Amino acid sequence: MMKRMIAFISALIVFLGFAFFYSNQPKQATAKHIPTIGLLQLQSHPALDEIHQGFVAGLKSEGYTPGKNIKIDFQNAQADQSNLKTMSSKFVNEKVDLMAAIATPAAQAEANAANGKTPIILAGITDPVGGKLIKSDKRPGNNITGTSGESPLPQLLKLMQELVPTAKTVGIIYSSSDHGGEYNATKFEKLAKAAGLTCKMYTISNTNDMQQVAQKMVSEVDVVYAPQDNGVASAMKTLTNVANKEKKPIIASADTMVKDGGLASYAIKQFDLGKVAGQMAARVLNGRSTKTYPIAYVLKGNYVINEKEAKLLGIEIPAHIMQGAKDKGEIFK
Incomplete structure (x- = not known):
């Protein structure tokens, strides 16, 4: 009886020892949550x-x-x-x-x-x-x-005035369903009006509207501003094709829009x-x-130039803008 008791106690001590040892080890068997x-x-x-x-x-x-x-x-x-x-x-x-x-x-x-x-x-x-x-x-x-x-709008307006100094009427086009695009467009309108320019606003409900609306716009304005607007960005090539026929330059808010045919931008990445x-x-x-x-x-922007568009429109890009695009921005040829 005594031998059985001693054996039981010994087994219990060994069990508790192992339990204590493993309870203090890292819980490697527990799967880590992957968010x-x-x-x-x-x-x-x-x-x-x-x-x-x-x-x-x-x-x-x-x-x-x-x-x-x-x-x-x-x-x-x-x-x-x-x-x-x-x-x-x-x-x-x-x-x-x-x-x-x-x-x-x-x-x-x-x-x-x-x-x-x-x-x-x-x-x-x-x-x-x-x-x-x-x-x-x-x-x-x-x-x-x-x-x-947020687009660097004052710099974009300054760029527009430098590249198209004779422009008096600005066409601004945005999507009626894009709050960000409307905000960007109306804010640019206020800046341009304060600078003495006449602004005309045009809206598209979807990309299918761009051809017709753009044709009306380019017949009534000297230069076009394309805001940071998803609908306008998606239909940028259509807008560019229409504007090029009337030799109307487009100042765009994003580098990708310049790549798609806009003349220039001062854009954040x-x-x-x-x-x-x-x-x-x-x-x-x-x-x-x-x-x-x-x-x-992200407040710092850089010049982005479409050199092919500049040649097509007969616009000479000032040296300091070209140099800025070359050094820190981008030039599409």
């Missing part, structure tokens, strides 16, 4: 694609590599409002850790679906306050923050907007609160 980001893009377009690429680069710079320690559920709505709603709801239903939006309509769809709960990062959204996404730039106040794609947004997303995943995380801006 998921629901990334929603309005449509395919070079400018928006650059923001997307920058967003991924920003995550990587903060230690988050897709396929390794983070998952990105990327959805492209192809400019369809019903897709935006469905895809945003999908993110919420699947309980992603964070959502991100490229273009204002995508951000508004995610905000409606999240209902103040899932954190959302804006990637290059123009006027997030006016779009009713946040309370203020400095203190967003809820579940949304990110980067704003869309990739940089995305990269800063990606870095902000990483920090929110690491615990930073969106409520007090200020909206970030």
